[in-house]
Every structure is written in structure tokens, then in C-alpha cells.
Amino acid sequence: MTSEASASPVIIRMHERDNVAIVGNDGGLPAGTVLPGGLMLTERVPQGHKVALIDLNAAQPVLRYGIPIGYALKAIAAGSWVHEKLLDMPAARELVNLPMATVMPAPMPALEGYTFEGYRNTDGSVGTRNILAITQTVQCVAGVTEFAVRRIKAECCRAFRMWTMWCHSNMPTAAAWRLTRRTPSCQYAPCATSA
Numbered sequence: 001m002t003s004e005a006s007a008s009p010v011i012i013r014m015h016e017r018d019n020v021a022i023v024g025n026d027g028g029l030p031a032g033t034v035l036p037g038g039l040m041l042t043e044r045v046p047q048g049h050k051v052a053l054i055d056l057n058a059a060q061p062v063l064r065y066g067i068p069i070g071y072a073l074k075a076i077a078a079g080s081w082v083h084e085k086l087l088d089m090p091a092a093r094e095l096v097n098l099p100m101a102t103v104m105p106a107p108m109p110a111l112e113g114y115t116f117e118g119y120r121n122t123d124g125s126v127g128t129r130n131i132l133a134i135t136q137t138v139q140c141v142a143g144v145t146e147f148a149v150r151r152i153k154a155e156c157c158r159a160f161r162m163w164t165m166w167c168h169s170n171m172p173t174a175a176a177w178r179l180t181r182r183t184p185s186c187q188y189a190p191c192a193t194s195a
Contacts (some may be wrong), residue, residue, distance in 0.1 A: 009035050011051065015066035020050040020082050037078075042079040048138075050082040062087060 010024035023029050028046040035041065035051070045051045050064070056076040061068035070087030118128035134152075136145050 009033050011035055013053070014064055017066040018063045019052065019054050019056065020062055020064055021053055021056075023047055023049055023051060039079050042077055043081050046156045052076050052078050052080045052082050054078050058086075 009029055011021040012024050013021040021035075023045045025047055028044060029041055029048070031041050033041045039051075039053065041051065050062075055078050056062065058072055058074050060072050062070045062072060062082060068090055070084070072091050073086055073088050073110045076082060116128060118126050120126050133146055134145055134148055136142060147186045
């Protein structure tokens with residue numbers, strides 16, 4: 001196993017606008033580590049945690065995936081560990097009129113010359129088997145994922161037959177199901193594949 005002091009630093013920047021990156025090294029990285037690009041860590045940053053890529057002023061947005069995940073409560077120096085105690089978290093968004101969840105997009109033109117493996121319903125519409133994957137990018141929302149899995153098992157099993165296809169070993173609540181419409185029974189076997 002490589003010690004944290006001798007490991008080549010691995011950082012993950014999700015979007016070009018991001019002013020933080022994630023430390024990917026096992027065990028994190030110690031203070032004094034020089035990151036690709038020349039930035040030096042001012043303190044130890046644990047694995048999977050954020051490091052400031054630039055000096056952040058108080059109230060400045062902290063950007064990950066190109067969007068604010070919080071606002072600096074005080075000035076944060078480049079190379080510092082950025083964690084939730086240093087951030088003012090944005091207010092939760094209302095659940096109505098979410099652009100991807102509730103607003104119908106404009107219809108797309110029909111594709112010509114393409115086929116897919118699917119089935120035709122009696123009303124003329126078509127369907128296909130889909131994969132429903134539930135996971136999280138950070139462990140702090142594992143409770144939300146678990147809640148979603150419970151709701152799906154309790155409510156969707158009436159309309160869908162589900163087989164668990166995959167379960168991420170590090171996040172036990174992450175799961176994915178292959179769905180087939182209008183099959184009355186539900187077979188749920190965590191982390192197992194069924195035919």
C-alpha cells in the first residue's frame with residue numbers, strides 16, 4: 001500500500017467553473033502536498049473531501065459541478081480543506097416546477113431510420129425495459145437514498161416487476177432495477193441478479 005506522503009496527488013475537478021476539487025487518494029493528502037498545477041495544501045485533506053483551488057472570500061459561492069453547493073462563511077485560502085462547517089448551505093429548492101422533474105420539454109422531431117428493442121402496447125404506444133439506478137455522490141445523503149428505495153419498494157412494486165441488477169459495495173443503499181411494466185409480482189433481492 002502506498003503511504004499518503006509518497007502517493008502522487010489525485011484531485012477530481014468536476015466542472016471547469018469549479019473552485020474546489022475532490023481529493024482521490026486513499027487516506028487523503030497531508031499538508032505540504034503539491035497538487036498538479038502547483039497549488040500546495042495548507043492542511044491535511046481527507047480522501048473524498050474538497051480542497052479550495054483559489055482563495056475564496058467570505059460569502060463567495062463554492063462551486064462544484066459548476067453550481068453553488070454553499071457560501072464561504074469566512075475567507076478560505078487556496079489549498080485549504082473545504083468542509084460543511086466553513087459553508088453557509090443554500091436553502092433547499094421548492095419541489096414544485098423543477099425544470100427536469102415536472103416541466104414537460106418541447107417535443108423533439110421524430111427520428112428516421114432507427115429501431116430499438118421494445119414492445120408495442122395495445123393503445124399503440126411503445127415501451128422498453130429501462131434501468132432505474134439510485135446512488136449518491138456523497139455519503140451524507142444516504143438517508144435520502146434509503147428513503148427513496150423504501151418508497152419504490154412499497155409503491156412501485158404494484159405496477160412494476162423489479163430485479164436488482166447492481167448494488168455498489170461502498171454504498172449499501174445504492175441499487176438498480178430492471179423494470180418491466182404491468183407485472184403484478186415484485187421480486188427484490190438486494191445485490192443479486194435474477195433472470
